[in-house]
Amino acid sequence: MSSLALTLLYLLAAVLGVVTCRSLKLPPMLGYLAAGVLIGPHALALAQNSEGVRHLGEFGVVFLMFAIGLEFSLPKLRAMRKQVFGLGLMQVVLTMAVVSGLALVLSRWAGGVWDMGWQTAL
Template structure:
């Protein structure tokens, strides 16, 4: 698949998913994740032959981490410290046990 049509398809699908998810009062990030899952090589494989798909996926992860960082606040984390650190410790222990 050629580069420009692939990028335009990803962009169009992302725009549609954001519109749908905002109308459902859901975060747009969930729409991006859904589009990536459906278009990617593990579902419909629409961008499987695209050589730059790995690079776009890496940029997507970077932008996802950036958007999470924008909504991250230390006071909110401090208020939820028992839940966050308790579940984080539980996850680490479960992974180490398996």
């Protein structure tokens, strides 16, 4: 499949995914993700040119960063700094502690199959 055909396939799938998600009152990002998963090499395998898909993925990341940059507001971040940095940091630390604890418990329970120290679990 040529690069132009691959690009048009992904654009058509993205538009259809967004229209479907909008009609179900879901965020458009889910439509993009669903379209990528369905078209990709592990589902319907419509796009098997991995080099072309890689280039499209790089453009997608650039456009995503651009869209996030358009919505970024420094005054809004300053006003919410306690929630963003306080609660966000607490969520990350708590998640790391819970997942590390579960990995250690699984390591003790599974024995030699899943043997790891606390450094690996963390």
